[in-house]
Amino acid sequence: MASVALTEAQARAAGDEVKTWVLPIDSVPRAIAGCDTRGPIELMIDADADRLLGGAITARERSDSVQTFAMARKLGMTTKALGQTICPCLTLVEA
Numbered sequence: 003m004a005s006v007a008l009t010e011a012q013a014r015a016a017g018d019e020v021k022t023w024v025l026p027i028d029s030v031p032r033a034i035a036g037c038d039t040r041g042p043i044e045l046m047i048d049a050d051a052d053r054l055l056g057g058a059i060t061a062r063e064r065s066d067s068v069q070t071f072a073m074a075r076k077l078g079m080t081t082k083a084l085g086q087t088i089c090p091c092l093t094l095v096e097a
Contacts, residue, residue: 003041004068007056007075010046019049023081027061030097038062043097045071045081052080059094067094 013020028039041060048055057071074084089096 003058003060004064005056005058006068006071007054008046009056009058010044013046013048013055018055020055021047021049023047025097027094027097030094032063032092032094032096033061035092036063043067043094047081052082053078054081054084061094063094067097070095 008016008018010020010022023045025043026039027033027041027043030039030043033039038061043061044058045054046056047053054071054074056075057068059067059071061067070084070089073079079087
């Protein structure tokens with residue numbers, strides 16, 4: 003597992019209105035191709051500002067995704083901007 007910034011509990015404790023987005027790894031083509039579909043990707047989002055508060059991924063190939071979470075958090079990206087970012091196909095980042 004790898005994570006960046008706040009967990010859902012930490013964000014709520016800080017007073018943020020949080021929406022949580024969870025995607026099972028078995029929905030990601032790279033995980034299917036690599037024959038390891040265990041674990042989720044979870045994003046904690048500020049419901050008011052639509053900005054990433056934190057992210058976590060439980061997967062064998064997690065380093066690229068956690069780097070993307072860190073970049074999105076540092077840049078204050080909205081979920082819309084993050085979703086419009088082009089990611090190479092057959093990486094977990096494309097999730």
